[in-house]
Every structure is written in structure tokens, then in C-alpha cells.
Amino acid sequence: MNEPALLAPVTPRTAVRPHLVADQVSAWFGDHQVLEDITLTVHNSTVTALIGPSGCGKSTFLRILNRMHEMVPGASLAGRVLLDGEDIYERRVRPTDVRRTVGMVFQKANPFPAMSIADNVVAGLLITGRKTADKDALIERSLRRAGLWKEVENRLRTPAGTLSGGQQQRLCIARALAVDPEVLLMDEPCSALDPTSTRRVEETISEISHEVSVVIVTHNMQQAARVSQRCAFFLAEDGEPGRIVEQGQTYGVFNSPTDPRTADYVAGRFG
Amino acid sequence: MTAAATSRREIAPSSTPADKAFRGTVRGAAVLALSVMGLIGVFLFLRALPALQVTGWRFLTTAEWLPGVGHFGVAAVLEGTILIAGIALLVAVPVGFGASIWIAEYAPRHLRPALVSLVDLMAAVPSIVYGLWGFFFVQPHLIPVSRWLSENLGPALPFLRVDNAETDSSFASSAFIAGCVVGVMVVPTVTSIMREVFSQAPTGEREAALALGGTQWAVVRRVVVPFGRSGIIGGSMLGLGRALGETVAVYLIISPVFAVTTHPLQSGTHTISALIATLSTESSGVALSGLLAAGLVLFLFTLLVNAGAAVVVNRSRSGQVTG
Numbered sequence: 001m002n003e004p005a006l007l008a009p010v011t012p013r014t015a016v017r018p019h020l021v022a023d024q025v026s027a028w029f030g031d032h033q034v035l036e037d038i039t040l041t042v043h044n045s046t047v048t049a050l051i052g053p054s055g056c057g058k059s060t061f062l063r064i065l066n067r068m069h070e071m072v073p074g075a076s077l078a079g080r081v082l083l084d085g086e087d088i089y090e091r092r093v094r095p096t097d098v099r100r101t102v103g104m105v106f107q108k109a110n111p112f113p114a115m116s117i118a119d120n121v122v123a124g125l126l127i128t129g130r131k132t133a134d135k136d137a138l139i140e141r142s143l144r145r146a147g148l149w150k151e152v153e154n155r156l157r158t159p160a161g162t163l164s165g166g167q168q169q170r171l172c173i174a175r176a177l178a179v180d181p182e183v184l185l186m187d188e189p190c191s192a193l194d195p196t197s198t199r200r201v202e203e204t205i206s207e208i209s210h211e212v213s214v215v216i217v218t219h220n221m222q223q224a225a226r227v228s229q230r231c232a233f234f235l236a237e238d239g240e241p242g243r244i245v246e247q248g249q250t251y252g253v254f255n256s257p258t259d260p261r262t263a264d265y266v267a268g269r270f271g
Numbered sequence: 272m273t274a275a276a277t278s279r280r281e282i283a284p285s286s287t288p289a290d291k292a293f294r295g296t297v298r299g300a301a302v303l304a305l306s307v308m309g310l311i312g313v314f315l316f317l318r319a320l321p322a323l324q325v326t327g328w329r330f331l332t333t334a335e336w337l338p339g340v341g342h343f344g345v346a347a348v349l350e351g352t353i354l355i356a357g358i359a360l361l362v363a364v365p366v367g368f369g370a371s372i373w374i375a376e377y378a379p380r381h382l383r384p385a386l387v388s389l390v391d392l393m394a395a396v397p398s399i400v401y402g403l404w405g406f407f408f409v410q411p412h413l414i415p416v417s418r419w420l421s422e423n424l425g426p427a428l429p430f431l432r433v434d435n436a437e438t439d440s441s442f443a444s445s446a447f448i449a450g451c452v453v454g455v456m457v458v459p460t461v462t463s464i465m466r467e468v469f470s471q472a473p474t475g476e477r478e479a480a481l482a483l484g485g486t487q488w489a490v491v492r493r494v495v496v497p498f499g500r501s502g503i504i505g506g507s508m509l510g511l512g513r514a515l516g517e518t519v520a521v522y523l524i525i526s527p528v529f530a531v532t533t534h535p536l537q538s539g540t541h542t543i544s545a546l547i548a549t550l551s552t553e554s555s556g557v558a559l560s561g562l563l564a565a566g567l568v569l570f571l572f573t574l575l576v577n578a579g580a581a582v583v584v585n586r587s588r589s590g591q592v593t594g
Contacts, residue, residue: 068482073380100484110475114497124483127493172479179483 019044019213020065020102020183025079026241027060027069034060036241038079040232042183047205047214049224049250052234053270057242058217059107061234062185065215066102067095083183100128103181107188109168111175113161117152120160120171124179138178146174147204166197173204177212184208186216190223202227221266225254233262312570319564322557330564336529336546338558345543345565350531351446352542352569355521356514358450358535359457363514364507366454367461371506374462375469376491387466394459402520405452410443410524413451417442417536433537444526446540452524453517461510468502469495501584508580512573518544543569 020042027035035057042048042065050058063069065081067088080087088098111120121139125132132138139156143149148170152163160171169189176184186205190198205214205227218224224231231254232247246253246262257263264270286294323330325341333344374386418436425432435441442448472495480490496503521542527549528539543565551562 066482068478071478071481096484096486099482104478104482106475106478106482108475110473110479112476112479112494112497123480123493127480127483127485127489129489175479175483 017044018042019084020215021082022061022065023080023082025061025064025077025081027057027064027078028076029072030074033241034236035064036243038242038244040244040247042213042215043230044182044213045210046230047209047216047228049228049231050215050217050234051219051221051224051231052242052245052265053236054219055242056234056236058234059187061242062104062187062215062217065183065185066104067098068104070095096128100124100179101181102183102185103176103179105169105172105176105184105186105189107191109165109172109192111160111163111168111171113159115160116157117160117163117171118156121174121178123175128179142174142178143171145177145204145208146170147200147207148174164197166193166200169193169197169201170204173201173208177208181212183213183215186214188217188219191219198223221254221268225250233257233259233265235261235265312567315563315567315570319560319567322560322564325557326561330561331568334529334531336550336561338554338556338561341557343558343561345568347529347531348541348543348546348565349568349572351525351540352515352544352572354446354532354535355450355453355517355540355542356511358447359454359514359517360507360511362451362454363457363461363510364503367458367465367506367510368503370458370462371465371469372491372495375466376487376495387463390459390462390466394463398456398517398519399523401452401456402523405448405455405520406523409452409455410448413448414439414442417445417447420447421536430534431536433534441538442536444524444538446525446532446535449521449524449540449542450535452520453514456517456520457510457514460513461506464506464509465499465502468499468506472498501586505580505584508576508583512577512580515569515573515576516544518542518548521545522548 018041022038022040025035025038026033038061040048040061050061052058060069064077069075069077077089081089083098083101086093088102112123115123118139119126121142122132122135125135125138140149140153143152148167151167152171155162160168163171169192173184173189190201193201202223205216208214209227216224216227228250230248231250233245233253234242235245236242246257246259253262254266257266322338322343326333326344330344331349332346333342334347336343336348370390374383374390378386417433418439421431421433421436421442433441476494476498477490480494485493522545525541525545526539527541527545529541532540547562547566550558554562
């Protein structure tokens with residue numbers, strides 16, 4: 001990979017290594033090809049942003065990384081996705097195991113509205129039939145990691161449906177973190193949130209990225225610049241499937257893009 | 272600024288003549304439908320009055336039907352009606368629940384529309400057909416089941432014991448057999464309502480459960496069923512409403528007995544609708560009025576059950592999405 005030289009100081013991290021690798025991934029819905037030849041490496045303890053205009057396949061790519069893509073009828077795929085060196089699309093790999101390791105936060109907050117806040121946090125354990133020695137500690141730890149603890153510590157038993165949109169999204173992050181994933185995929189997690197909530201979620205992302213590799217899809221260039229260390233620019237030109245135009249260190253992609261289309265996009269000239 | 276411009280004025284949306292005409296028509300249709308309902312109630316009450324004047328409140332507590340001597344009531348037939356409907360639900364709810372979960376969640380996607388139509392078609396089969404099928408086919412096959420239940424559970428549960436158990440005819444024409452046949456008739460209603468609600472379970476919550484590493488079963492158990500709880504209750508109660516009113520199939524199968532049915536496996540029981548079907552052509556005067564009074568009791572009872580179902584369905588969060 002040819003990357004621009006590191007221009008910005010980056011917090012030193014423990015042994016950065018490839019964690020999740022997409023290798024020449026193409027994807028289809030029925031006969032319609034939406035992605036072609038995507039090769040991307042997600043490093044551990046790093047936030048990777050996927051940017052690009054609507055309809056370029058970013059979300060589809062994200063859903064390929066935890067095998068949610070196959071839930072759409074007629075979906076198909078080529079290429080490999082390696083998690084710690086093993087292809088998650090191998091026949092013997094169970095999708096449920098992949099999804100426990102690679103968590104996901106959706107564009108629209110989707111807590112279980114009838115369950116209490118506390119039960120939502122541990123819903124992953126309930127759903128996968130696992131037990132934990134100290135449930136209360138796990139609930140508190142997960143809510144703290146998601147930056148929601150102080151706001152809800154006195155109302156853990158109230159239904160999750162009573163929270164505001166931003167709080168619901170952070171609850172979903174807490175729920176995803178409670179099952180202790182290695183990678184967290186976030187599909188435009190702030191697109192439905194107000195600026196204050198967005199700021200809280202971004203802080204959360206920065207805090208958790210020390211322990212979890214994060215891949216975030218965003219339409220917000222400033223957000224990509226603020227939260228990510230690496231980024232990839234997706235583009236689907238005139239009926240063509242989506243491709244990666246440029247990827248590398250976020251600072252480099254934003255400040256000295258090598259492709260003119262990237263330069264136009266990050267400068268806000270289209271998209 | 273003039274006073275006219277600042278003073279308070281009435282403002283209201285104005286509608287076009289076409290709007291008004293349409294509104295009038297649909298309002299008329301709604302009023303007509305509701306007044307037919309109301310008029311049936313009034314008609315039943317007026318025609319039942321002579322009989323109710325003879326018996327008074329004893330109409331609800333008398334099991335015998337002897338209108339000639341003024342000794343008649345719905346105690347036996349009402350109990351039989353509820354018993355058969357209850358047995359029908361014991362059959363229909365588990366089967367309908369399973370079928371609706373399968374159609375909504377597990378059946379191959381391209382088969383689902385056909386399966387939905389098939390269930391609706393089952394609901395459209397005339398009840399006389401179910402009755403004939405029940406009498407000639409189901410009954411002979413259910414008698415060994417009745418016998419088994421009676422012999423194995425009877426010692427522990429006295430109400431399952433049967434007198435003269437050595438002959439098959441002691442097990443025939445029982446509330447249990449009628450209940451099973453009515454249960455099969457009610458399965459499509461129950462399935463259809465439950466499937467409708469299950470299929471509306473929000474995509475967001477389904478995906479959340481999957482993304483946490485849940486299996487399809489976990490999605491069903493933690494998302495679909497909790498979301499569809501109102502549909503389960505509502506579907507069951509609508510099924511109950513249908514079972515309470517079922518006439519022809521029950522009439523064909525049971526052998527009428529005017530006594531409170533205490534042993535559902537034993538031959539002989541009765542229901543309100545079967546009573547009316549049996550006696551309406553040969554009754555007159557107070558006897559006929561008594562049948563209409565029985566009809567009134569059934570009318571009010573089913574109204575109550577259906578209203579209960581409507582309340583349960585409306586109160587639920589089914590149809591609402593997260594947020």
C-alpha cells in the first residue's frame with residue numbers, strides 16, 4: 001500500500017497489527033453489483049472511517065464484515081474477510097460466532113424498547129444464553145464505557161423506550177460493548193442525533209478505541225477527521241459498483257489526497 | 272391597522288362538495304353497520320322478554336329445557352358452549368402459534384404468500400364441511416385418544432373418567448371431540464392474526480438481536496414473540512369468539528344432553544347454538560322466546576369476548592416501532 005507520510009502526531013498504540021482484513025471483496029444484491037474489489041485492513045485499537053457519498057456501498061461493506069449482509073434475500077459475495085487470519089465466510093465458521101466478535105451499532109438506535117435499560121445492556125448475554133458472574137458490574141462498566149452511566153444510574157429499571165435518541169444510541173453502544181467484541185462496526189451512528197449527543201458519541205468512540213477496533217461509516221467529514229486514525233474513501237460512479245478510491249491515514253487523506261476525486265469530496269465540492 | 276384585521280376571527284377548514292358527499296356516504300355506511308348490530312340486540316331482547324318474564328334470573332341457573340312447564344334455562348348449554356370453546360382453544364392456540372411463527376419466520380420467503388393464502392382459504396371452508404369431516408373421519412380416530420386419556424389420566428383427574436368405558440359409543444359425540452373439531456376450524460383465524468402481528472416485528476430490533484450473536488430462535492424468542500404478545504392474546508380471543516358461535520359442526524357431532532357437562536370425554540353435551548339449531552323449527556310461544564333469550568346470552572357473551580380482544584390488541588405496542 002502506498003500511503004502518504006505520517007504528518008500528524010498519533011498517540012502511540014500497543015503493537016498495531018492487522019485485525020480485520022477485507023481481501024478483494026465484491027458484493028451483489030441479486031444481479032446488481034454494489035461493490036467491486038474492496039481491499040481494506042482494519043488495525044487493532046484504531047478507528048477506521050469509511051467515507052463517501054450516499055449509495056456507494058459503505059453500509060453494505062460494513063455489513064459484510066459481520067455477516068449481516070447475508071440476511072438480505074438475494075445477497076451474494078466474492079473475496080475473503082479475514083478476522084485474525086481466518087476467513088469468516090468459511091463454511092465451518094458460524095455467523096453467530098462472527099457477530100459476537102464483531103459487534104455492530106446501527107444508524108437508527110434500536111434498543112429493545114420494552115426491556116429496562118439494565119436488561120438492554122445485558123441483552124447480548126440473554127440472547128446468546130451466556131451467564132456472567134457479576135451482572136451489575138458488567139452493566140455499570142458497559143454504561144460507563146458508553147458514557148451513559150451518569151445519566152441513567154438512578155433509572156436502570158425504567159424501559160429503554162423512555163430515553164432520548166442520543167441516549168438510546170449510547171445504550172446500543174453499551175449493549176454492543178457488554179458482549180466484549182474485538183471489533184465494533186458503526187453505521188452512521190450519529191446521523192439521527194443532535195450536535196450535543198453526537199459529541200458524546202464521538203467521545204465514547206475515542207475512549208473505546210483503545211480496547212476495540214472501530215469501523216465507522218459517516219457522511220460527516222469533520223466527524224471522520226475528529227474520530228478516525230485511518231480512513232477509506234468509497235465512490236460509485238454512474239451506475240458502476242462502489243470502489244475504494246483512496247485509503248490511508250486520515251490526516252493524509254484529508255490534507256494531501258492523491259486522487260482529485262478525494263480532494264473534491266473532502267473539500268465538500270460534491271456528495 | 273384596522274380593528275377588523277386585528278380582532279379575533281373564527282377559522283375552520285372548509286371542505287368541497289365532493290368531500291362532503293363522500294364523508295356523508297361513509298358515515299352513513301358506518302352508522303348502518305353499527306345500527307344493524309344494535310337492532311339485533313334490541314330484537315333479541317324484545318323477543319326474549321316473554322321467556323325471561325316466566326323464568327326470571329333462574330334462566331341463567333336452570334340446566335333443564337322444559338318450556339312446557341316453564342322450567343328452562345341456559346346453565347347447561349352455556350357451560351357446554353364455553354367448555355367446547357375452551358377445548359377448541361387448547362387445540363387451536365398451540366397449533367396456530369406454531370404455524371404463524373413458521374410462516375412469519377422460517378418458511379422459505381417465496382412460499383410465504385402462498386401459505387398466507389392457504390391459511391385464509393382454510394378459514395373460508397364452510398363449517399358444514401368441517402362438521403362432516405369431524406363426524407365421519409375425526410371422531411373414529413379420536414375415540415382411542417379419548418380412551419387413552421381416560422384410562423391413563425382418569426385415575427388422577429376424576430373429570431376425565433368415563434362411565435361404561437367398555438363400549439366406544441360412551442366416548443363418541445363428546446364435548447372433547449366437538450372441541451377438537453371446532454379447534455381445527457379456528458386454527459386459521461388464530462394463525463392469520465398471529466402471523467400478521469409477528470410479521471410486523473421491527474427490523475431494527477431483529478437486526479439488533481442478530482448482531483449480538485443471536486440465532487434465529489433468539490430473534491423469535493426475544494423480539495418477535497414479545498412484540499407479538501398482543502397478537503397472541505387477540506388472536507386467541509377472536510378464535511374463542513368464533514368457537515363460541517360455531518353451530519353446524521357441533522350440532523352434527525354432539526348428542527344433546529340437558530345437564531351441565533362435567534366429564535368432557537363422556538358422550539353427550541350441548542351448546543347454545545346447537546340448542547337453537549335443534550329446536551327453533553319446532554318451538555313456538557314461550558319456548559321460541561326462550562331460544563331467543565339463549566341467543567341473547569350468546570350474543571352478549573361473544574360481544575364481551577370480542578370487546579376484550581379489541582382492548583388487548585389496541586393497548587399493545589404492536590405496530591409501533593422503536594423510539
